[in-house]
Amino acid sequence: MAWFNSKLENQALEAxxxxxxxxxxxxxxxxxxxxxxxxxxxxxxxxxxxYLRKWxxxxxxxxxxxxxxxxxxxxxxxxxxxxxxxxxxxxxxxxVWNAVGMPITEGEGxxxxxxxxxxxxxxxxxxxxxxxxERIDPVRARIVNVPxxxxxxxxxxxxxxxxxxxxxxxxxxxxxxxxxEMQVLERSPYLTYNVTVTAESPEDSAALTxxxxxxxxxxxDWTRTTSYLCKKCSYGxxxxxxxxxxxxxxxxxxxTEREFGIGMASREKLDEILLEWEANGPGRRVIDITLEEYPxxxxxxxxxxxxxxxxxx
Numbered sequence: 001m002a003w004f005n006s007k008l009e010n011q012a013l014e015a016x017x018x019x020x021x022x023x024x025x026x027x028x029x030x031x032x033x034x035x036x037x038x039x040x041x042x043x044x045x046x047x048x049x050x051y052l053r054k055w056x057x058x059x060x061x062x063x064x065x066x067x068x069x070x071x072x073x074x075x076x077x078x079x080x081x082x083x084x085x086x087x088x089x090x091x092x093x094x095x096v097w098n099a100v101g102m103p104i105t106e107g108e109g110x111x112x113x114x115x116x117x118x119x120x121x122x123x124x125x126x127x128x129x130x131x132x133x134e135r136i137d138p139v140r141a142r143i144v145n146v147p148x149x150x151x152x153x154x155x156x157x158x159x160x161x162x163x164x165x166x167x168x169x170x171x172x173x174x175x176x177x178x179x180x181e182m183q184v185l186e187r188s189p190y191l192t193y194n195v196t197v198t199a200e201s202p203e204d205s206a207a208l209t210x211x212x213x214x215x216x217x218x219x220x221d222w223t224r225t226t227s228y229l230c231k232k233c234s235y236g237x238x239x240x241x242x243x244x245x246x247x248x249x250x251x252x253x254x255x256t257e258r259e260f261g262i263g264m265a266s267r268e269k270l271d272e273i274l275l276e277w278e279a280n281g282p283g284r285r286v287i288d289i290t291l292e293e294y295p296x297x298x299x300x301x302x303x304x305x306x307x308x309x310x311x312x313x
């Protein structure tokens with residue numbers, strides 16, 4: 001039986017390492033039946049279900065791992081809290097966070113705190129995009145940039161993110177932690193409009209952003225703010241490569257035709273704002289307005305998207 005269990009354990013770990021999460025989870029459940037006191041089997045089953053985004057199962061097995069362990073296992077607690085948060089089981093999330101000393105205000109119901117800002121790596125299982133988000137609890141954040149439509153995300157979406165940082169990003173003299181997105185939890189009402197305009201100066205560009213801001217929406221000059229990063233740079237990993245430059249365009253390289261991403265809940269209101277913007281500056285012109293909606297990309301079995309560049313979970 002020991003030989004069989006050892007073989008089963010190796011098969012489960014190999015399946016996990018190859019990203020075959022469905023197989024790995026089944027093998028770990030089988031291993032639990034063989035050795036019901038092996039804490040690591042419960043933890044690994046919970047981890048598989050976390051990356052499968054099967055939150056009820058992930059919560060169940062992480063809580064069992066916690067219950068069997070006489071000591072505080074930070075990883076099992078974090079994964080249990082992530083699953084509880086995804087399910088909106090706030091009483092469990094609060095209890096688990098308290099066990100690991102997370103500074104959560106006492107109370108009941110949804111956790112809404114100020115955990116600062118972070119960079120979220122959207123769709124880490126596909127063509128990922130990094131942007132800024134406001135963390136409202138240890139593993140939830142509200143997107144504060146305007147994502148590209150093909151990401152399937154919107155300005156204002158509340159996303160669940162993993163607990164383990166995958167890197168750091170330097171911006172405006174500050175260092176921000178980068179986390180992998182896990183799932184969109186709350187859909188924003190702000191649709192993403194791709195708006196092409198003629199703006200003769202940076203002041204013209206800023207004026208459009210300022211007109212949108214009071215509506216609760218967001219206008220972002222993608223021509224200025226967008227930079228296409230290699231994966232190492234998106235993770236904030238320094239490396240030597242003379243063949244690429246991710247610096248944003250300098251102000252003395254101003255291009256009058258600008259592409260904006262505008263998150264707005266109302267097309268009618270957007271049209272009003274654009275008309276006002278055009279009327280208040282010579283040379284300002286709206287060239288094109290496009291609304292593009294794409295489904296959220298889903299991870300596929302056989303990927304190890306959760307690994308950082310160093311291969312760590």
